[in-house]
Amino acid sequence: MTDEKTPPLVVPDVLGILPLRGSVLFPHAVLPLAAGRPSSVRLIEDAMQGSRVIGTVAQRNPADDAPSRDGLHPIGTVAVIHRVLKQPDGTLRVVVQGLGRFRLAELVQDQPFLRARIEALHDEASGARDLEQEALERSVTALFQKVVSLSPSLPDELATIATGADGPGALADLVASALPTLSTALKQELLETLPVKERLSKLAAALGKEAEVLELGSKIQSEVQSEMSKTQREYYLREQLKAIQKELGDSDDRTQEIESLRQKIEEAGMPEEARREAVRELDRLAKMPPAAAEYTVARTYIDWLVAMPWRAETTEEINLARARTILDEDHEGLEKIKERILEYLAVKKVKPDGKDPILCFVGPPGVGKTSLGRSIARALGRKFHRISLGGMRDEAEIRGHRRTYIGALPGQIVQGLRRAGSKNPVFMLDEVDKLGMDFRGDPASALLEVLDPEQNATFRDHYLDVPFDLSRVLFVTTANVIDTVPPPLRDRMEILHLAGYTEEEKVRIAGTHLVPKQAHEHGVVAGTDVIFTPEALRLIVRRYTREAGVRSLEREIASIFRKIARRYAEGPREVVTVTPDLVTSSLGAPRFEFEELEERTRVPGVAVGLVWTPVGGDVLFVEATRMPGSRTLTLTGQLGDVMKESAQAALSWVRSHARELGIDPDFWERSDVHVHVPAGAIPKDGPSAGVTMATALVSLLTGRPLHAALAMTGEISLSGRVLPVGGIKEKVLAAHRAGVRTLILPRRNERNLVEDVPASVRDVMTVHLVDSIEDVTRLALDDVRVTDPVLTGLY
Numbered sequence: 161m162t163d164e165k166t167p168p169l170v171v172p173d174v175l176g177i178l179p180l181r182g183s184v185l186f187p188h189a190v191l192p193l194a195a196g197r198p199s200s201v202r203l204i205e206d207a208m209q210g211s212r213v214i215g216t217v218a219q220r221n222p223a224d225d226a227p228s229r230d231g232l233h234p235i236g237t238v239a240v241i242h243r244v245l246k247q248p249d250g251t252l253r254v255v256v257q258g259l260g261r262f263r264l265a266e267l268v269q270d271q272p273f274l275r276a277r278i279e280a281l282h283d284e285a286s287g288a289r290d291l292e293q294e295a296l297e298r299s300v301t302a303l304f305q306k307v308v309s310l311s312p313s314l315p316d317e318l319a320t321i322a323t324g325a326d327g328p329g330a331l332a333d334l335v336a337s338a339l340p341t342l343s344t345a346l347k348q349e350l351l352e353t354l355p356v357k358e359r360l361s362k363l364a365a366a367l368g369k370e371a372e373v374l375e376l377g378s379k380i381q382s383e384v385q386s387e388m389s390k391t392q393r394e395y396y397l398r399e400q401l402k403a404i405q406k407e408l409g410d411s412d413d414r415t416q417e418i419e420s421l422r423q424k425i426e427e428a429g430m431p432e433e434a435r436r437e438a439v440r441e442l443d444r445l446a447k448m449p450p451a452a453a454e455y456t457v458a459r460t461y462i463d464w465l466v467a468m469p470w471r472a473e474t475t476e477e478i479n480l481a482r483a484r485t486i487l488d489e490d491h492e493g494l495e496k497i498k499e500r501i502l503e504y505l506a507v508k509k510v511k512p513d514g515k516d517p518i519l520c521f522v523g524p525p526g527v528g529k530t531s532l533g534r535s536i537a538r539a540l541g542r543k544f545h546r547i548s549l550g551g552m553r554d555e556a557e558i559r560g561h562r563r564t565y566i567g568a569l570p571g572q573i574v575q576g577l578r579r580a581g582s583k584n585p586v587f588m589l590d591e592v593d594k595l596g597m598d599f600r601g602d603p604a605s606a607l608l609e610v611l612d613p614e615q616n617a618t619f620r621d622h623y624l625d626v627p628f629d630l631s632r633v634l635f636v637t638t639a640n641v642i643d644t645v646p647p648p649l650r651d652r653m654e655i656l657h658l659a660g661y662t663e664e665e666k667v668r669i670a671g672t673h674l675v676p677k678q679a680h681e682h683g684v685v686a687g688t689d690v691i692f693t694p695e696a697l698r699l700i701v702r703r704y705t706r707e708a709g710v711r712s713l714e715r716e717i718a719s720i721f722r723k724i725a726r727r728y729a730e731g732p733r734e735v736v737t738v739t740p741d742l743v744t745s746s747l748g749a750p751r752f753e754f755e756e757l758e759e760r761t762r763v764p765g766v767a768v769g770l771v772w773t774p775v776g777g778d779v780l781f782v783e784a785t786r787m788p789g790s791r792t793l794t795l796t797g798q799l800g801d802v803m804k805e806s807a808q809a810a811l812s813w814v815r816s817h818a819r820e821l822g823i824d825p826d827f828w829e830r831s832d833v834h835v836h837v838p839a840g841a842i843p844k845d846g847p848s849a850g851v852t853m854a855t856a857l858v859s860l861l862t863g864r865p866l867h868a869a870l871a872m873t874g875e876i877s878l879s880g881r882v883l884p885v886g887g888i889k890e891k892v893l894a895a896h897r898a899g900v901r902t903l904i905l906p907r908r909n910e911r912n913l914v915e916d917v918p919a920s921v922r923d924v925m926t927v928h929l930v931d932s933i934e935d936v937t938r939l940a941l942d943d944v945r946v947t948d949p950v951l952t953g954l955y
Contacts, residue, residue, distance in 0.1 A: 171238055171259065175215035176203045177267075177274040178239075181222040184347035185237045187258040188330045189337035196251040197225065203273035204244060204252055212241040215262060215278060218348050229267045235281065235352045238262055258333070261351065283329035284355045296360035297328050303367035304335045310374035313340070332359045341370055395449050418446045421462055429471035434626040438465045461563060464570060464624065469583045473632065474542050476584075478509040483539035490535040491528050492672070493665045493918070497521070497656055501536060508540075515613040520592070520637045520650075523658030524773075524890075526709020529638040533588035536636065543585040545576040550591035555601025558610065560623035570623040573610060573630070584632035592649075593639035604646050611635055611652045659889040660708030660777070662896065662921050666701045667694060674714045682721040690724055692717075692738045699740045703750035706897055708777070708890065720746045752898075761868060765860030767940070769852030770873040770895055771844070772887030777894030779871060781838050782849060784856040789832030797837030800845025806876065807835050810854035813880055813933060814861065821937070823861045833857070848885040850876030851904070854933050855940050864941040871895050872904035872936060880933045884908035889916035896921050903927045904936055 178193075178200055185191045195201055207214050217236030219227050239256040246252055261281040269275035301322040308319045318338055325331035336342060336350050346366060353359040425438045445458045483505050487498045500519075507514060521529040530546065537544035552558075560571035569575070576587060595604045609615045616630035639645060642655060661669065671692065679686035686692075705712040723746050724736050736742075744750070760766055765784040770777060793811055795804050811833065818825045835853060837844055851874035859866055873891055875883040884906045892913065895903055905913060907929040913922070928939050 171213055171280070172211070174268060174275055174277050175213065175238065175262075176207060177215045177217055177232070177236070177264075177276050178203055179227050179232060179274070180216050180218045182218075182344050184218050184337075184344060184351055185216045185239055185256065185258045186333035186337040186347075186351060187237055187260050188326075188333050190242070190255065190257045191337070193254045193256060194251060195254055199226075199271075199273040201250070201252055204241065204254055206273070207241055208244060213259075214239055214241065214256070215276065216256065216258075217264065218344065228270075229264070232264065233348055233352070235261060235263050235348075237351065238278075238280075258337075261354070281354060285329065293328060293357050293360065296357065296364055297331060299364050300331060300335060300360055300367060303364060303371055304338075306371050307339070307367060307374060310371065310378055314338075328360060329356045332356065332363050335367075336363055339367075339370065342366060391449060391451060394451075398449070414450070418442065421445075421466065424466040425462075428466050428468070430465070430468075431470070431627065434465065434470070434624075434628075437626050438462060441465075457563060461623075464574075464578070465626075467578050468574070468624075468628065469577055469581055470628075472582050473584050474582050476508070476512070477541055478505050480505060480509070486539045487535055490531060490538075492669045493661055494528065494532075494658060497532065497658060500656055501532075501539070505539065515631060516634045518611045518613070518635050518637070518653045520639060520642070520645075520653035520655050521658055522639050522642050522655055524660060524708035525640060526707060526711035527658045527660055528709075529658060530588060530590055533586060533636045533638075536634070537586035540586065540634070542634070543580040543582045544588065545580045545585050546588040546590055547572045547576055548590045549603065550594040551596060552603045553596035553598045553600060555603055555606045556622065558603050558606035560621040562622045563625075568623055570621050571606075573619070574621045574624060574628070577628070577633075583629065584634070586634045586636060589635060589637040591639065592637040593641055593644045604649050608648055608652065611637075611649065659916070660893050661710065662893060662918050663698070663701055664920055665918075666705075666710055666713060667697045669710055670697045670701070670713055670717060674710065674717050678714065678718045678721045682718070682725045684721065684724065684728070688735070689728075689733070690721070690736050690738065693740075695740050696738045696743045699743050699750075700747070702897075703752055704743075704747055706752050706778075708893070716747060761866045761870070764863050764865050765856055767852045767856040767859060767866055768871040768900070769849045770871055770891035771846070771848065772890050777887060777890035777892070779894055779898045779900070780844070780849065780852070782852045782856045783836045783838065784833065784853075784860040785836075786827075786831045786833050786860060788830065790830065791828055792832040794832065794834040795836075796834070797839070798843050799837060800843065802847055803837075803845050803849060806847050806850035807853050809876055809878055810850055810857055812878060813854055813876065814857045817880070818861075821858055821862060823858075827861060833860075846885075847875040847883075848873045848887075850874065851882055851933065851936055855936055858937050859941055862941065864943070866940050867902065867942055869899060869901040870904070870940055871898075871900045871902075872940065874904070874906040874909075874930070874936075876933055882906045882930050882932060882936065888912040892917045892921060892925075896925065901925060904939055905929055907931050 178195070180193070183191065183193070195204055203214065215236050216239050217232045220231050220233060221227070224231050237258040238260050239258050241254060241256050243255040244252055245254075262278040263281055264276050265279045266277040267274065268277055304322045305319045308314045308316060321334050321338060322331060325334050332350065336347055346362075350359055350362060353362060421442055422439075425435060425442065428435075428438075430438060441458050441462055445455065445462065448455050448458065480502060483502060484498070487501065491498070504517060504519075508516075521532060523529055533546070534544055556571060558571045558573060560574060561568035570578075573587075577583065577585070589607075592607075595607075597604070609619060610630060613631060616633075618627040619630045620627050637653060642650060671694070675690075675692050675697075676686045679690060684690050700716050701713060704716050707713070720738060720743065727736070760781060761768060767782045769780040769782055771780045793807070795807050799807070814821070814823070815825075815828055818827065835856070837849075851872050854876050855866065855872065858864075873885055873888075875885055877883060888905065888909050889912065892903065901924075903925055905927060910929050913927065913929075928935075930936050930939070
């Protein structure tokens with residue numbers, strides 16, 4: 161379809177409306193358009209068969225494919241179609257020219273295209289050509305010509321449209337349409353501004369801003385061009401200087417630097433792929449001027465490559481007797497862990513080229529997990545490096561950043577190897593259970609390759625981007641709990657559990673390690689200036705701390721040393737013997753009392769259980785009481801679902817065996833029972849308190865209190881069987897710390913008791929192994945019935 165001679169144009173009152181995406185048509189201006197929507201194509205084809213006059217209105221939202229009346233601006237432009245070109249894909253290329261402004265009065269049709277009743281608008285000119293308007297016209301003309309001359313994208317011939325405009329209104333419209341940098345919103349605002357003087361004022365302000373931006377851009381471009389010319393000149397002169405120095409047999413500092421790096425690359429012992437990458441980067445560096453932005457990046461990369469321990473390796477001298485001595489010097493107890501480490505050393509001695517295992521030490525805080533890694537390094541004669549993974553959330557901390565980023569660095573693995581200066585150090589990955597994950601990646605997933613002996617021989621850091629052999633590194637990880645470690649990562653590690661220390665072990669650790677350490681840190685000499693008696697250490701362990709490790713114990717000892725140091729600072733320096741009386745006067749009243757067990761279990765309905773926690777075992781009191789009511793069981797103490805189910809199972813068993821236990825079978829019909837587990841602010845869950853809850857209920861309903869200093873653990877079934885539970889060692893040690901003298905454990909945990917619990921603890925406690933809840937109540941309950949006068953009527 162092409163334009164042809166037509167009669168004079170007549171603008172009807174009702175026009176087909178063509179919505180425009182991201183563009184505005186001004187009166188007097190010519191604008192090429194692309195029409196692709198079916199409704200737009202149909203509108204143009206219909207107009208070409210008639211008067212060729214249409215209305216163009218800008219859309220408020222360019223993404224709207226079918227705009228309604230509210231989606232169009234209120235003011236548009238009457239246009240005449242000059243030329244239409246149909247494309248092979250069915251779309252149309254249209255050239256239109258604006259004739260005048262109009263306002264949308266009423267939408268009369270929306271299918272197959274929009275038609276609307278319009279109201280013609282005219283420029284609101286001043287009554288007489290005043291001086292201010294004339295000044296605005298000259299300013300717009302001058303600014304437009306300036307913008308054209310400064311803009312590289314506008315042809316110089318465009319400046320002539322300002323001088324050929326027919327009137328101030330036409331001038332404003334033509335200049336606004338000719339500037340592609342004006343925003344669509346500003347163009348629509350100018351189109352809707354009917355007063356000519358106001359329109360010229362807004363246009364002058366926009367032209368002034370555009371001229372300032374172009375002037376600044378021109379200035380920047382000029383400075384950049386000048387700098388480039390300077391750089392090119394320097395490069396040319398340097399190349400000439402190189403040629404002259406080569407002829408004279410002399411060289412400059414930079415050439416010597418390049419040659420020194422080349423020599424370091426050859427001496428580093430890199431694999432072939434890494435050596436090729438280093439040489440390629442060095443060749444780039446040699447051709448690059450030092451002022452170039454990439455120069456520092458390339459130089460830093462080469463420095464990292466040559467600093468890596470590609471061949472540097474510490475020689476191992478494995479002596480099992482010496483290793484055993486080192487482990488015994490550094491750690492008290494932990495026999496299973498020491499045996500596993502000695503087994504590893506024995507295999508290493510028999511087969512030196514074998515793959516190293518990935519060991520994971522799991523246990524409560526303060527039991528010596530991290531220091532075990534240092535002891536392994538000492539025993540092997542290797543370098544030791546520790547990386548803390550706690551709170552790490554960025555995968556790049558493990559694999560490094562790619563060199564495209566500013567300030568990029570290798571990951572912690574590569575940095576640790578460089579600091580160690582050896583390709584076979586002992587790497588301690590601390591707190592592996594506290595890794596995080598966010599939008600930057602998952603560090604735990606990045607560790608999968610690092611901790612897999614089948615893959616880490618070709619570990620590729622993102623920064624170095626060349627393979628490095630990690631198979632000679634001995635990785636040791638630590639965790640407080642293993643449940644939070646992802647299963648694929650857990651599968652790559654050998655889990656070794658560290659439970660906690662007995663009282664005797666803590667006393668020996670304090671006398672052998674903690675007291676000398678704190679004496680040195682406080683400027684006194686242990687054994688000469690200060691002497692700790694075994695009784696004093698035992699009092700601190702027993703009455704001032706209750707933990708699986710020894711960190712609180714060390715803090716209490718440090719507190720005593722601080723008071724002794726103050727005494728030395730204020731008076732004469734004399735020998736101080738730390739006795740139990742001095743401990744009490746320095747640390748205050750004891751924090752933990754063993755009598756609490758006996759006091760709290762004197763009344764029926766109170767039983768002592770044992771629980772496992774991430775920081776070791778602990779004792780747990782279960783209290784039960786009843787009151788007049790009807791068949792209501794209340795559970796409090798922030799119990800989890802599993803623990804609540806254990807309480808329900810315990811009550812059901814008691815009700816079903818009430819007659820055998822000497823309990824009124826109808827007690828439930830006229831009673832409410834409340835079971836509470838103190839320390840209500842701490843969440844509790846797990847099945848191992850089932851036996852304790854059942855015993856507390858039987859004690860309550862029979863009026864028989866439990867024997868003193870007795871504790872128990874085990875899961876209960878509805879048939880009354882006592883099932884095995886986990887964490888036996890931690891629970892028994894916690895009972896020992898709390899002063900428990902009699903223990904009731906599931907019979908199927910006998911092996912855990914014999915193999916895991918130290919003999920020194922078993923020997924001072926009476927342990928009963930049971931199969932059923934009947935055995936528990938027979939062993940735990942006193943034969944003397946205590947009757948509460950308040951509840952006499954309920955029994």
